Amino acid sequence: MTTQLMIAAPTSGTGKTTVARGLMALFTRHGFKVQPFKCGPDYIDTKFHTAVCGRPSVNLDTFMASQEHVASLYSSYSKGADVCVVEGMMGLFDGYDRDKGSSAEVARVLQLPVVLVVDAKSAAYSLAPLLSGFIHFRHDVRIIGVIFNRVGSERHCQMLRQVCDDVNVECLGFVPRHEALQTSSRYLGLDYSEHADVDVLVDLLEKHVNWQRLAQLCEMPVKDDCTVRHDNVGSGQKVLVARNADSFSFIYQETIDAMGEVSFFDPEEDMPIPDDTSMLYLPGGYPEKHLQALAAARRTRESIAEYARNGGRIVAECGGMIYLCRSVLTDEGEWPMCDVLPVTISARQKDKKLSLGYRSFDWRGRTWRGHEFHYTQFVQSPSALCNDIKVLDARGKEVATPIFHTDNVFASYTHIYWGENDMETIFNG
Numbered sequence: 001m002t003t004q005l006m007i008a009a010p011t012s013g014t015g016k017t018t019v020a021r022g023l024m025a026l027f028t029r030h031g032f033k034v035q036p037f038k039c040g041p042d043y044i045d046t047k048f049h050t051a052v053c054g055r056p057s058v059n060l061d062t063f064m065a066s067q068e069h070v071a072s073l074y075s076s077y078s079k080g081a082d083v084c085v086v087e088g089m090m091g092l093f094d095g096y097d098r099d100k101g102s103s104a105e106v107a108r109v110l111q112l113p114v115v116l117v118v119d120a121k122s123a124a125y126s127l128a129p130l131l132s133g134f135i136h137f138r139h140d141v142r143i144i145g146v147i148f149n150r151v152g153s154e155r156h157c158q159m160l161r162q163v164c165d166d167v168n169v170e171c172l173g174f175v176p177r178h179e180a181l182q183t184s185s186r187y188l189g190l191d192y193s194e195h196a197d198v199d200v201l202v203d204l205l206e207k208h209v210n211w212q213r214l215a216q217l218c219e220m221p222v223k224d225d226c227t228v229r230h231d232n233v234g235s236g237q238k239v240l241v242a243r244n245a246d247s248f249s250f251i252y253q254e255t256i257d258a259m260g261e262v263s264f265f266d267p268e269e270d271m272p273i274p275d276d277t278s279m280l281y282l283p284g285g286y287p288e289k290h291l292q293a294l295a296a297a298r299r300t301r302e303s304i305a306e307y308a309r310n311g312g313r314i315v316a317e318c319g320g321m322i323y324l325c326r327s328v329l330t331d332e333g334e335w336p337m338c339d340v341l342p343v344t345i346s347a348r349q350k351d352k353k354l355s356l357g358y359r360s361f362d363w364r365g366r367t368w369r370g371h372e373f374h375y376t377q378f379v380q381s382p383s384a385l386c387n388d389i390k391v392l393d394a395r396g397k398e399v400a401t402p403i404f405h406t407d408n409v410f411a412s413y414t415h416i417y418w419g420e421n422d423m424e425t426i427f428n429g
Contacts, residue, residue, distance in 0.1 A: 002081060003027075005144075005218040006039075006112045008088035008103045010134060014119040015149040017045055019175060020087035022201040025052040026211055027083045029202055035081035037074065039103045040089035041358075041371035041415065043250040043284075049087070052198060056253040060086065060110075063101040063358050063394060064369045064417035067109045071223070073254060073419070074110050078222045083215070086112060092134065092141070096358055096394035104141045113144040113218050115172060121150040124159040132167045144217050145172040147209060152177060170217070173209030237278040237424075242267050247294065248319060250284035254419035265300075267323065268293040272303035279313045279423070280304065282320025284415050288347040288376055291328055291335040301338045308340045308409055313427055316411035318374055321404070324411055329379060341404055341411060344379040351377050358394040359401055359414040364425060370416040372401060 007020040027034045036049030036057040041064065049057035058077045060070050078084050088103030092114065095102035107114050116134060118127060135143050148160050151174040164171035178200065205211065239259045242248040244266045256262055259281075265273060268290060273280065287294055294301075304324075308314055316324045324340040330347045352375045360369045382402045391401040391414070403412040410426045 001219045002078065002222050003032075003083040003215040003218045004078075004086075004110075004112055004220055004222065005084070005214070006086040006088055006103060006107050006110075006114045007117060008092040008107070008114050009117045009119075010130060011091045011119075012094075014117050015175065016117040017048075017087060018201065019117045019147055019149065019205070020085060021045075021048050021052055021198070022175075022205045023209075023211065023214075024049060024083075024085050025198050025202045026205050027085075027215075028053055029206075032082040033080060034083045034085060035078050037077070037084065037086040038089070039086060039106050040101075041373075041417075042089060043252075043415075045087060046253070047249070049085075055081070058253050059417075060106050061101070061417065062105050062109065063096055064371065065420045069420045070106065070109055075223055084222070086110070088114075092116070093137070099138075101358075101394070104138060107142075108138075108140050111223075113142050113220075115214065115218075116143050116146050118146055118148050119150055120148040120156065120160055120174075121152070121177070124156065125163060127160070128163045128167055131163065131169060135167060135169055143169060145170040145214060147172050147175065149175045150177050151175065170213075172214050173205070173211075175204060175208060178204060237261065238263065238274075238276055239279045239281055240265060240273055240277040241281045242283065242320065242323075244268060244285075246285060247287045247290045248283050248285045248323075250317075250319065250415060252415075252417060252419065255283075255417075258419055259423070267300050267304075268297050270297035270299050272299050273307060277307065277312065279315070280307065281423075282314065282316040282323055284318035284320060287319045287322050288328060288330070288345075291330065291347075294323065294337065295335040301336070304338045305340055308338075311408050314340070314409045314411070315416075315423060315426065316409070317370075317415045318372070318413050321411040321413060322376060324409070328376075340409060341382075343382045345376050346379050347376045351379075353377055355401070355413065357399070359391050359399065360394075361389050361391045361403065361414075363389055363403075363405075364428075366421070366425070368416055368421065368426075370414040372414050374413055378402070 009016040024034050034053045036053045038046050046057035093099040093102050093104045161171050239262050241264050243264045322345050324338050325345050326339045328335045328345045356373050359372050386402045386404045389403045393399050
């Protein structure tokens with residue numbers, strides 16, 4: 001039997017990432033092998049999961065992948081784990097279309113019990129109708145307990161226990177208000193919950209949350225539903241992946257595992273890429289925060305440009321696409337990049353504009369899905385270069401997300417989910 005649960009919340013900003021990460025670290029502290037997962041396309045939270053669990057965190061997304069693939073992923077990566085913790089996204093039922101693609105949908109697909117993290121700051125018995133609504137809204141989503149966050153006093157705890165008694169749900173504990181757990185804004189507008197002191201967090205959870213009872217309530221066998229295929233670039237291919245802590249760090253674990261023989265390089269280290277590279281993968285990240293270092297690594301940039309001119313295959317996403325462009329403009333000046341794509345990107349404050357959401361497009365006889373999240377913009381419209389692929393959002397509405405494609409280069413702001421697709425077919429169908 002394996003302890004399996006989803007940590008979810010009524011809304012964003014309730015502290016579910018803090019509680020999820022804390023529980024992962026708590027179980028790990030007690031010697032359990034913990035496999036982390038994250039609902040949705042988030043790259044940030046998975047890094048914090050991996051840091052406390054020592055096992056790569058895996059994204060589960062029912063827009064970017066089929067439900068069958070999500071179930072197979074979960075089964076595959078759960079093998080050998082004592083505890084599986086899935087962190088939800090946004091509010092429990094928030095999806096791209098009502099509850100489609102929501103944490104609730106993932107919980108239904110995987111038949112996971114849900115522990116709801118509820119922000120109790122400035123609230124007490126008014127939480128009773130809120131909890132009752134969540135518990136009874138969908139009978140195929142099983143909420144087995146509640147953890148209250150930002151609790152102010154023992155009297156407050158007593159009032160919240162009464163709430164759980166009256167709505168017939170188990171109160172699994174409380175997280176008191178604590179200065180070390182306060183959050184601020186991330187670079188892309190998300191919470192910097194990773195800065196909370198992990199040891200302080202684990203100590204608080206161990207003292208105030210009945211984690212043994214939680215583990216008992218969530219014990220169940222992992223379904224043997226493993227059909228994940230890890231050969232999506234073909235045998236014998238040497239895939240080179242750009243990776244460092246910031247500039248090129250937005251990579252789905254399943255993408256790497258599905259590539260076969262992979263090696264990594266840091267574009268900031270000013271080393272030419274290897275001559276025997278079969279495919280170059282430039283994932284997203286924050287290159288706009290490291291433009292000086294990337295521009296200074298001239299040998300790396302020139303070797304990539306030469307590789308592209310000689311027909312070398314490149315897949316570049318968001319930050320990786322920015323790196324392939326001619327240059328990047330900032331308020332401090334203009335920075336040369338690889339000059340593979342004949343466009344310039346602006347990271348100037350006056351040009352910042354949020355582009356966010358799921359994306360899909362048809363290409364070479366199949367549908368490709370992914371996610372877009374950036375503030376940088378093209379200086380000039382590249383539509384004349386790449387106007388033959390229509391990109392849609394999650395509701396089927398066309399969006400202005402250009403896709404560059406040649407015989408050997410495929411680049412876009414969209415982070416594509418490759419786990420269910422052969423990467424080679426982006427070039428040859």
